[in-house]
Amino acid sequence: MSKQHSSPTMKDVAREAGVALGTVSKVINGIPVGESYRIRVEEAIQKLNYRINNYAKGLKSNKTFTIAVMVPNLISPYFCRLVSCINKSLVQHGYRMLLCATDYDPEQEQAYVIMAEQQKVDGIICLSYNPELKVSESIPFISIDRYFGSHIPCVASDNYGGGKLAAEKLAECGCKNLAFLKIGSRLTNEPSKRKDGFVNACESMNLPYTLKIVDDGTPYAAFENFLSEHIKEGKLEFDGIFCVTDSLAYQIINTLKYMNINVPEDVQVIGFDGIRQFGDLDFYCSTIVQPVEEIADVCVGMILNKEDSLPPSLICLPVTYAFGGTTKQ
Amino acid sequence: MSKQHSSPTMKDVAREAGVALGTVSKVINGIPVGESYRIRVEEAIQKLNYRINNYAKGLKSNKTFTIAVMVPNLISPYFCRLVSCINKSLVQHGYRMLLCATDYDPEQEQAYVIMAEQQKVDGIICLSYNPELKVSESIPFISIDRYFGSHIPCVASDNYGGGKLAAEKLAECGCKNLAFLKIGSRLTNEPSKRKDGFVNACESMNLPYTLKIVDDGTPYAAFENFLSEHIKEGKLEFDGIFCVTDSLAYQIINTLKYMNINVPEDVQVIGFDGIRQFGDLDFYCSTIVQPVEEIADVCVGMILNKEDSLPPSLICLPVTYAFGGTTKQ
Numbered sequence: 137m138s139k140q141h142s143s144p145t146m147k148d149v150a151r152e153a154g155v156a157l158g159t160v161s162k163v164i165n166g167i168p169v170g171e172s173y174r175i176r177v178e179e180a181i182q183k184l185n186y187r188i189n190n191y192a193k194g195l196k197s198n199k200t201f202t203i204a205v206m207v208p209n210l211i212s213p214y215f216c217r218l219v220s221c222i223n224k225s226l227v228q229h230g231y232r233m234l235l236c237a238t239d240y241d242p243e244q245e246q247a248y249v250i251m252a253e254q255q256k257v258d259g260i261i262c263l264s265y266n267p268e269l270k271v272s273e274s275i276p277f278i279s280i281d282r283y284f285g286s287h288i289p290c291v292a293s294d295n296y297g298g299g300k301l302a303a304e305k306l307a308e309c310g311c312k313n314l315a316f317l318k319i320g321s322r323l324t325n326e327p328s329k330r331k332d333g334f335v336n337a338c339e340s341m342n343l344p345y346t347l348k349i350v351d352d353g354t355p356y357a358a359f360e361n362f363l364s365e366h367i368k369e370g371k372l373e374f375d376g377i378f379c380v381t382d383s384l385a386y387q388i389i390n391t392l393k394y395m396n397i398n399v400p401e402d403v404q405v406i407g408f409d410g411i412r413q414f415g416d417l418d419f420y421c422s423t424i425v426q427p428v429e430e431i432a433d434v435c436v437g438m439i440l441n442k443e444d445s446l447p448p449s450l451i452c453l454p455v456t457y458a459f460g461g462t463t464k465q
Numbered sequence: 466m467s468k469q470h471s472s473p474t475m476k477d478v479a480r481e482a483g484v485a486l487g488t489v490s491k492v493i494n495g496i497p498v499g500e501s502y503r504i505r506v507e508e509a510i511q512k513l514n515y516r517i518n519n520y521a522k523g524l525k526s527n528k529t530f531t532i533a534v535m536v537p538n539l540i541s542p543y544f545c546r547l548v549s550c551i552n553k554s555l556v557q558h559g560y561r562m563l564l565c566a567t568d569y570d571p572e573q574e575q576a577y578v579i580m581a582e583q584q585k586v587d588g589i590i591c592l593s594y595n596p597e598l599k600v601s602e603s604i605p606f607i608s609i610d611r612y613f614g615s616h617i618p619c620v621a622s623d624n625y626g627g628g629k630l631a632a633e634k635l636a637e638c639g640c641k642n643l644a645f646l647k648i649g650s651r652l653t654n655e656p657s658k659r660k661d662g663f664v665n666a667c668e669s670m671n672l673p674y675t676l677k678i679v680d681d682g683t684p685y686a687a688f689e690n691f692l693s694e695h696i697k698e699g700k701l702e703f704d705g706i707f708c709v710t711d712s713l714a715y716q717i718i719n720t721l722k723y724m725n726i727n728v729p730e731d732v733q734v735i736g737f738d739g740i741r742q743f744g745d746l747d748f749y750c751s752t753i754v755q756p757v758e759e760i761a762d763v764c765v766g767m768i769l770n771k772e773d774s775l776p777p778s779l780i781c782l783p784v785t786y787a788f789g790g791t792t793k794q
Contacts (some may be wrong), residue, residue, distance in 0.1 A: 174572070202563070210549035211744035213542070220539035223566045227573065234531070235564040237552045243503075244556065383743045390747075411743070414712045415540035418719075420742075 152180035221432030286449040292326035299333025311376030318380035382407035419460030481509035550761030615778040621655035628662025640705030647709035711736035748789030
């Protein structure tokens with residue numbers, strides 16, 4: 137009898153709005169519905185002063201509709217683009233993103249894994265530089281770029297294919313003597329394969345090549361010295377350079393300009409990542425483009441359907457070449 | 466008698482670890498404690514197989530230790546830096562960031578406000594382009610760059626002072642005829658004051674100036690045409706240009722290069738934001754730098770201490786000038 141005086145339920149909202157219960161649920165969870173439905177549901181929620189009991193809801197569904205996303209930082213444009221695409225994909229599925237820029241801190245990463253175990257989040261998408269990260273097999277966890285073993289699905293660009301493509305493209309543009317420049321983590325991860333693909337292509341084409349690989353933290357002067365050492369009679373020995381990232385390519389191009397070596401006339405340069413100025417303007421350089429949207433979509437699709445299928449342990453998505461003015465085509 | 470067989474409590478963990486209850490709480494909530502304490506607590510948690518009852522915890526403390534952060538996108542380097550700094554500041558306070566890139570979508574913004582009302586998050590920090598956004602006074606809400614009225618605290622750079630500084634700096638560098646270029650939202654927000662400060666400084670210095678202001682979505686060609694129209698006898702009439710953002714400055718500098726007008730010899734250019742290539746390398750241009758870290762820290766400090774004080778309705782933080790090669794000093 138006193139039903140009208142007790143707290144309104146989701147059913148009451150559906151009745152008031154004249155819509156199905158599922159529609160109310162969608163609106164509450166932020167899943168898109170038709171504009172007119174949304175307005176009716178929101179008006180009914182307001183009229184009845186309906187308030188969702190989240191904790192009861194949490195106990196019942198055991199879901200938080202939240203995915204933790206961990207990246208090393210939000211300074212690198214590649215990580216920003218990745219996070220942006222993951223956010224977009226999650227929102228399309230009615231999920232939210234709990235973002236942590238870990239600053240390469242293993243403790244922060246471990247804390248988020250513990251949160252997932254405690255069901256504060258429904259899963260984790262992680263780009264980790266921490267080989268010690270302890271991940272339980274019982275929680276939905278997708279790794280980007282780092283292969284933890286066959287129990288943890290890993291999604292990455294086809295880095296090997298990208299390295300190969302860079303060498304082949306430089307050869308196609310007429311280069312006869314190549315160099316590969318890398319600064320980065322000494323850990324074996326998917327991006328390490330860029331070198332392997334590059335070397336493989338050079339050897340199958342019988343193209344001479346030189347590698348200059350230094351650890352993270354090495355001063356940039358190491359590359360300036362390397363280039364200087366390879367100038368013979370005022371001319372750089374290499375006519376094609378593949379840089380492990382667009383960021384390194386940017387610095388190398390500036391150094392070459394300072395040394396009065398013309399790009400692309402004297403030496404052609406290809407980077408890796410596909411970064412654009414201000415996120416949406418020109419490419420920094422000719423580059424191997426990582427399929428960031430596809431990586432994001434695959435990660436999100438896999439983490440939301442974890443129970444349905446046993447995913448493959450490593451998914452490598454195809455990269456493409458983009459002209460950015462630092463090669464002849 | 467059967468105490469040992471029931472679920473372990475936080476007190477049991479504290480006893481096992483030989484630490485204070487507060488230390489256990491800190492470890493669980495990700496608040497930094499001494500390394501040795503953290504290890505002892507984590508070992509005790511593992512040994513006792515302690516699992517936090519989050520929903521009970523939620524009901525009790527009514528806190529989620531989560532702040533929703535809304536920005537229009539994660540493509541613009543300025544928004545990325547802002548989010549990065551807010552994340553860092555939140556983590557230092559033992560909070561987590563629920564990030565939403567709203568893609569300028571009012572519905573998504575409104576959904577997050579509803580979440581805050583339902584206490585799924587402890588507060589919202591929002592950079593909104595939506596003047597219609599309905600915000601209840603009862604939830605902790607901090608706005609960046611958009612002033613909603615004296616009931617909602619707003620934190621921004623001193624945009625007026627920045628516009629003034631740009632004009633003064635160009636004058637100091639010897640410019641005699643200035644232009645201000647802007648593309649952006651027609652809405653009045655804090656960044657609109659960049660123009661007002663610029664105009665004020667030009668008028669007090671008796672420097673001639675021209676404004677070219679177009680709405681968001683206007684093709685960039687509008688600026689190319691504007692520059693072409695102001696070339697007299699092969700020479701640009703302006704010797705100093707202030708662009709509303711570094712992003713616009715980047716495009717303008719490219720256009721000037723294409724027109725064979727030398728920067729900074731023929732015309733000096735100042736942008737606004739303080740964006741660096743790849744987030745941490747060179748400035749794109751000489752620029753007015755927004756104090757992003759300070760903006761983030763003030764927002765986080767205010768939202769976590771909402772109850773303690775009545776904050777001022779608008780806080781403008783000081784900007785600085787940085788040389789980036791597109792001015793003479």
